[in-house]
Amino acid sequence: MDANRGFTAAEAIRFGRALADEDLWFFEEPVLPEDPDAYTRVRAALDVPIAGGESEFTRWGFHDFLARGPVDILQPDATACGGIRETLLVAGMASAHGVPTLPHVWGSAITVAAGLHLMTALPTVVPSMARERPHVELDQAPNVFRDELSDLACGPVMAVPHGPGLGIEIDLSVIERHRP
Template identity: 40%
Template structure:
């Protein structure tokens, strides 16, 4: 099989109403992506996710640098292609960030082609582990800009829908307000529901130490991204001092950075995101690394779960997957949760194929 054409796209899918966390305001979700065509008729779809900024730079990287290198290559040689692109012309200016997210889109499209050509959903093509579905937790009721009333209504609705886990955002200017919201949510969802909080890097080490300890009383399943993602030492101090496990990974770009976090005991739930670590090829290596340390993998869903449902279903150490339903309606086989569990995809591929009418409706480039 040979690659014959590489087409990039940017879709902006509206989020209603717009949401915030401690560092982002999002009015729509950006899919910077690529369609890769082959001489055997298989077309692979891959994308990375953004808050709608920088999509142009990601697809420029593919158009100008990665795309031309792909023509004539066999998609089944995905690991060789990955090395060629990673260590190619862009290596000087980018081993993380924009170039890595562009490589993620390409790599995902190649795995989509391989699974389609093998007539298997990706999770089976990779070797399945969870035939009964994947436990889901819901993030879509806990945004930082929600009033306390809306927050409590949404988390209660989520539990009533059958979800056994919820996550809310913290990182208000005054941590007393976070404390009040966390206490109210715990009371609303009861003791049996798994409950996580996400700081989105908003605290410094002192704030995290003080408020992390105060919040322990609410039996939190994890404390997510309390500090700057480059601060391995700070996270190690928190992991040692707090009785709440530290979760992070959505801003960690390479297996080397994960190696340092994991080997130093600075992360206790590995949230490796396929849209950040340059695709499935590197994601699988990080998951293997985490497994060797018995660190559970619970990906952050920059893809909104479409690809990660396959990866979690194929990974022994992956225990749970985030659910945010913002873009599911644009896909031919949307990620679907029933009674708190992802229903595993059945169609061949990586569940990245987009309905043509949605593709045209949301396309901005």
């Protein structure tokens, strides 16, 4: 459930309790990212795991964010937090706090490909035989820059692309078609 920063802490708690029987995987970005205390209140009041961090920048911002204990799942966005290398540094810091990382992915096929590559390199928080397979967030809204920009086939099951760079081929005609 992605609230997309749509609630106050009190509203998020009320909403989360109303969905308590829905067996949600996690409640993403329930409150404004600039208010980590609100995240902490929501996390303390609900049983569903709280996810967030897509709007945080660099490991220094994540250091302060993680120190408050606001989330059960950290969602850095490589396009916002400083690239793939910085995301991996953030994920390592999150693992030291016992928080798994699920990269936030939104936008183009380029960001999806980066997210797939990140999933292969994320640190294990706690060794477990019950661990789920890695996941990449995939927005379902129509998006020509995700669906037509490259040769990456986006869907419920995706393979990590191989080849130079991120392993995808960009179709420049898609960019030309949408140039203002």
